[in-house]
Amino acid sequence: MTVANQSKLESVAESVASASDLPEGWVETKLDQILQGLESGSRPKGGVRGITGGIPSIGGEHLNENGGFRFESIKFVPYSFFERMNQGHIQVGDILIVKDGATTGKVALVREDFLYNLAVVNEHVFICRPAEVVYPPFLFFFLFSKEGQDRILNNFRGSAQGGINQSFAPGTAIPLAPLAEQKRIVAKVEELLARVNGTRERLAKVNEILKRFRQSVLAAACSGRLTEDWREKHPWISSVKEVIEEIQRTRLEQAITEKEKERIRDTYLYREKEDPELLPQSWKYVALDKLCESFQYGSSKKSQASGIAPVLRMGNIQNGRIDWSKLVYTSDDLEIQKYKLNPGDVLFNRTNSPELVGKTAIYSGE
Numbered sequence: 001m002t003v004a005n006q007s008k009l010e011s012v013a014e015s016v017a018s019a020s021d022l023p024e025g026w027v028e029t030k031l032d033q034i035l036q037g038l039e040s041g042s043r044p045k046g047g048v049r050g051i052t053g054g055i056p057s058i059g060g061e062h063l064n065e066n067g068g069f070r071f072e073s074i075k076f077v078p079y080s081f082f083e084r085m086n087q088g089h090i091q092v093g094d095i096l097i098v099k100d101g102a103t104t105g106k107v108a109l110v111r112e113d114f115l116y117n118l119a120v121v122n123e124h125v126f127i128c129r130p131a132e133v134v135y136p137p138f139l140f141f142f143l144f145s146k147e148g149q150d151r152i153l154n155n156f157r158g159s160a161q162g163g164i165n166q167s168f169a170p171g172t173a174i175p176l177a178p179l180a181e182q183k184r185i186v187a188k189v190e191e192l193l194a195r196v197n198g199t200r201e202r203l204a205k206v207n208e209i210l211k212r213f214r215q216s217v218l219a220a221a222c223s224g225r226l227t228e229d230w231r232e233k234h235p236w237i238s239s240v241k242e243v244i245e246e247i248q249r250t251r252l253e254q255a256i257t258e259k260e261k262e263r264i265r266d267t268y269l270y271r272e273k274e275d276p277e278l279l280p281q282s283w284k285y286v287a288l289d290k291l292c293e294s295f296q297y298g299s300s301k302k303s304q305a306s307g308i309a310p311v312l313r314m315g316n317i318q319n320g321r322i323d324w325s326k327l328v329y330t331s332d333d334l335e336i337q338k339y340k341l342n343p344g345d346v347l348f349n350r351t352n353s354p355e356l357v358g359k360t361a362i363y364s365g366e
Contacts, residue, residue, distance in 0.1 A: 026177050032169035033199045034139070034176060040099065041088025041121035048075045055082040056119040058090065060098035063108040063125075064092035067144050072117055075122075082120060087128065090119045093136040095128040095143060097152070100163025105152040109140040138182035141189055142174060223345075224280040231280060239282045244290060297350055299335050309336045314349045314356050322347070322361045 022028060042058070048057060054076035064070045077085075090096075090110055095254035098106040101124065112256065121127055128143075130136045142148045157167035177185065217349040231237065248264065255261040279285070289295065303311045307329030316323045330336060341347075349356045 022175055023177070025181070026175055028173050030170050031128070031172040031174050034131050034134045034174060034197065035133050035169065037087075037127070038129075038166055038169050039087040039127050040123055041086065041127075043077055043122050044081050048077060052077060053075045054078045056116050057122050058096065058119055058125060059122045060101060060103050060106065060124050063096060063098060063103070063106050065106075067108050067140065069108055069115070077120060082118070085120060088120045088122075090114070090116075090121060090127065091129065093130065095129060095130070095136060096121060097126045097143070097164075099126050099165070100124055101161060104156060104163045105149050106142045107140060107148075109137060110135050126164075126166075133179055134176070135179060135182040135186060137186040137190075138177070139174065141186065195254060223278070224283055228242050228280075231282070237282055240284050244286055246288060248366055278327065288360070292346075294338075298339050299330070300330065301330070301335060303330050305329070307331040309340075310360075312341075312347065314359075317347055317349050317359045317361045319359065320361055322363065322366070324366075 016361065028289070043057060044051075052243065055078075056071075057075045057077050058069070059075065062069055062071065062074065092110055092112055092114060095109045098104055111243065130139050143152065146334040151172045152168060155164050155171045156162060159162070176182075217226070224231070251264050252261055255264060299311070303313075305328065308331045310324075310327040311327060311330050312322065313328065315326065341363045343363060345363045346360065347363060348358055349359040
């Protein structure tokens with residue numbers, strides 16, 4: 001360590017009192033005391049929309065949830081503007097912190113594999129450049145931790161569109177280990193995180209395997225393959241044709257108008273033209289409306305945060321079950337009477353995104 005660096009470390013140690021719960025040799029200091037610089041960037045007058053080349057400009061949207069970067073939709077500043085910028089130039093070892101908006105405090109470390117040799121930050125991001133007595137990954141891991149995030153956000157000012165300014169640095173306390181110990185800590189953390197990431201990837205594959213297995217079981221059940229052995233032992237079972245014809249007769253008896261009866265007669269009961277090899281002999285393809293007494297969708301009236309009866313929305317229908325969290329309510333007696341669920345009702349989402357449409361659940365009276 002150089003004399004200058006030794007002097008810097010001693011001044012840090014003198015500027016704060018050692019925290020009683022820190023290991024021997026550690027100190028708790030303020031962020032501004034261990035930085036070479038704290039700066040932000042800028043962008044040309046009129047913004048960067050429409051600029052398709054130049055120097056990449058990193059904003060808060062380019063910091064991902066894992067302390068790294070996403071480089072989709074990168075924006076640029078002209079090279080001539082870049083040459084006039086006297087701050088905001090990114091270097092390896094820099095820690096970037098989002099300074100305003102909904103993601104205030106999000107951090108990322110510029111590592112050796114950073115995608116661009118030349119890049120800048122815009123006015124929504126701080127560059128924290130650690131002093132030589134600080135190992136950048138050590139400081140990054142602390143700021144990335146929940147404790148570090150809490151300490152940064154204690155300096156948040158303003159409303160929902162507020163943020164942090166340069167005063168957050170002297171307002172953010174940092175536990176600092178000796179440099180050699182910082183490097184040992186980082187090596188251990190990265191080793192453990194690599195194992196965690198490996199486990200997460202394996203679990204993701206397991207979830208996908210389970211999902212495919214579940215779909216295979218359902219496909220086998222709905223095609224009759226799952227009960228092939230059972231049918232061989234019960235050859236006397238009757239065809240579903242008889243069940244459907246009985247439903248048809250019941251509906252005709254309940255129909256009031258001749259027009260309604262005519263509609264019931266004109267709709268097919270089941271399909272005879274399907275490839276017989278696709279289904280067991282006693283099975284039939286039947287239109288969904290032949291199996292249900294009624295169809296209706298729910299109220300369009302706005303629900304309330306509290307009330308007499310819970311109202312299920314699209315987000316509550318989740319992969320075969322009802323999610324009873326995040327409920328809204330109604331106290332309208334007419335609405336409750338009209339849309340009241342009965343045990344055995346099948347619910348499914350009918351609008352919105354492809355990921356939501358068709359999700360199904362059964363109300364069983366809970």
